[in-house]
Amino acid sequence: GENVEQHPSTLSVQEGDSAVIKCTYSDSASNYFPWYKQELGKRPQLIIDIRSNVGEKKDQRIAVTLNKTAKHFSLHITETQPEDSAVYFCAASKNTGTASKLTFGTGTRLQVTL
């Protein structure tokens, strides 16, 4: 089955700096890669996603890049703000037309300091 690894496990940046979180996946057939943000005690919320036919996607201060050859994808947050502090999870799935369960990484705890 799919295996998703995520690094780093914790990340501390100063407000205004950029943050980068990296993930690798094992199944070359995976074709959908979402990122979720989870605040303490809250539900995971989808913040951005990318499909395998696209190399990069941007939404305001967040962007995701995908390298299919190397089987890794990254989340980039620019101009970080204190409210960006949360745990971020990457995930991967393959839509085969029958089932598309997400396999999650182990999470990155991002702390944005003033």
Added chain:
Amino acid sequence: NAGVMQNPRHLVRRRGQEARLRCSPMKGHSHVYWYRQLPEEGLKFMVYLQKENIIDESGMPKERFSAEFPKEGPSILRIQQVVRGDSAAYFCASSPGLSNEKLFFGSGTQLSVL
């Protein structure tokens, strides 16, 4: 449009009792997924259901755990004879269908086994 609804929000059980967790998907969503999250860990896939069908239960323990998604009513995750190791947050997610993999999560049920 209400989001994914889970109840109860918190559930306390003594060892050996049964736990029933409920999930109502978003309106128009016919696919339900259950994930378990241990403290400081990622989300682990348990089971994927469509109405009246279990599509993938590869992440569900073989004993004591069962799930259903009846034609009418919410999806139910049932844990019989709970043990302390079952203490975790259980999240339900729903998606519109096979052509749309975006998963939207509920607020979770925090199960505590005494």
